[in-house]
Amino acid sequence: MGSNEMVAVVPEIKHTKLFINGEFVDAASGKTFETRDPRTGDVLAHVAEADKADVDLAVGAAREAFEHGKWPRMSGYERGRAMHKLADLMEQHTEELAALDGADAGKLLLLGKIIDIPAAVHMLRYYAGAADKIHGESLRVSGKYQGYTLKEPIGVVGIIIPWNFPSLMFFLKISPALAAGCTVVVKPAEQTPLSALYYAHLAKLAGIPGGVINVVPGFGPTAGAAIASHMDVDSVAFTGSGEVGRLIMEASARSNLKTVSLELGGKSPLIIFDDADVDMAVELSRLAIFFNKGEVCVAGSRVYVQEGIYDEFVKKAVVAAQNWKVGDPFDVATNMGPQVDKVQFERVLRYIEHGKSEGATLLTGGKPFGDKGYYIEPTIFADVKEDMKIAQDEIFGPVMSLMKFKTVDEAIEKANCTKYGLAAGIITKNLDIANRVSRSVRAGTVWVNCYFAFDPEAPFGGYKMSGFGRDQGMMAIDKYMQVKSVITAVPDSPWY
Known part of the structure; x- marks a missing residue:
């Protein structure tokens, strides 16, 4: 093998600020951090660095959008249409998105165009199609009662994703949460924040209301910890190391007992x-x-x-x-x-x-x-x-x-x-x-007799210290839902 010759292609970096309540904003502290091109070690961009104050703002925007905004109150069909619009925009910008991940994460540009971005689009469209197929059950309860269950969105979801598949991980987590009617605060990995910010921009163009998707690049001990311990975050979805997974569980236990799903790697x-x-x-x-x-x-x-x-x-x-x-x-x-x-x-x-x-x-x-x-x-x-x-x-x-x-x-x-x-x-x-x-x-x-055969239909997650909870498949929506039983008295019913 000879020396590696560089192909000097660096995509235009358009979005480097935090995305909160539908707008790109500077960090409250004014701080930024460097994201580097692993091909050379050179600085690609300076990105706004979120910490606790910014997470508070993002969670506040997500809470307002959940409690009083349109997104959870839309029909599943309407949410699905907005998600499909975002998928359309992703397809129109495939080249640019693949280049961002290539320069930020060192991923192959060709595979980004034919695998990573199309797979992220597929994931988003799968859950867009599922958004109007979420329903409870009728119950045959004892006595002169009728019963049924409701599936309701859990609320504000904190999402912390790794750097190895920046685009796919973004949509692996947010897609079922959006389909369920939740609002999200996403912390992309500090090594690879650029595509997540671009997706926030596209989500706004797609008509997804402000506050529904918030993106707060930053570091685990500050921005990540603030999400995990926040009293107004109802659920955290995390992919990363077992060490950080434990910290997230501890933060959840110390705060509001938010639900947690963890995918913590493997040794396959x-x-x-x-x-x-x-x-x-x-x-x-x-x-x-x-x-x-x-x-x-x-x-x-x-x-x-x-x-x-x-x-x-x-x-x-x-x-x-x-x-x-x-x-x-x-x-x-x-x-x-x-x-x-x-x-x-x-x-x-x-x-x-x-x-x-x-x-x-x-x-x-x-x-x-x-x-x-x-x-x-x-x-x-x-x-x-x-x-x-x-x-x-x-x-x-x-x-x-x-x-x-x-x-x-x-x-x-x-x-x-x-x-x-x-x-x-x-x-x-x-x-x-x-x-x-x-x-x-x-x-x-x-x-x-195969490997890396993934599909949105197939649940994905681990045993033992690889974590718990499942991404992909319809069951992934369930972790972003609450189940409510409704029992109504029917005193004159002949059936009991």
């Missing part, structure tokens, strides 16, 4: 059996860990290969990793861009050193790539043991840990040998093995 196993097509398995394993430079919560970072094909797999996996082109994400020939920022870049490199010092065998990669920016070579370790840090910790980078197994029972035991339980992959031609293993692995999503 990919289990490859002897009967697998080796070439397909190599391609899926490469995708599972090196896609989006390994910055994926469900990345297949632990690869278990049955002993009969292990040696062949290893040889081909190394070649496949070496052919995975690292370079500028705006170059269509690039397979993998830079890590999101210097902090993550250095974190991944530290884990690579841990792997070496703990006795794992470095087969390929393991070094920074190029002379500027935050690029790391696709890295594969063999001879990894379950108790090594690289096998237990979520690295969130392009680091594959290879391990060998003999039997199905051993594969299941090894796959479950982690505190996480977000996703897993199985590669086999044997339906009995596929069924047995998919039922035995403790993970919220299991892919058989």
